[in-house]
Amino acid sequence: MAKINTPWHAKGNERIRCPFPDCTHIAEVITKIHCRLEHGMERHEVEKLYGLPKSVFVKHPFKAGS
Numbered sequence: 001m002a003k004i005n006t007p008w009h010a011k012g013n014e015r016i017r018c019p020f021p022d023c024t025h026i027a028e029v030i031t032k033i034h035c036r037l038e039h040g041m042e043r044h045e046v047e048k049l050y051g052l053p054k055s056v057f058v059k060h061p062f063k064a065g066s
């Protein structure tokens with residue numbers, strides 16, 4: 001099976017955040033189901049209105065600044 005490579009799928013250590021305003025959903029994949037259940041619209045509609053997911057790098061989640 002070919003590797004899935006769309007803006008809705010994170011690559012490597014990356015995570016992506018849902019582009020919907022006020023949505024803090026961060027995941028490796030922003031699913032169609034998420035858009036449908038959480039926002040009541042299709043993923044392509046979210047993209048049209050709010051753009052693509054933003055990359056979020058999660059490197060050292062346990063390292064808190066001090």
Ligand SMILES: [Zn+2]
Nearest residue numbers: 018020023025
């Ligand atoms: Zn969302």
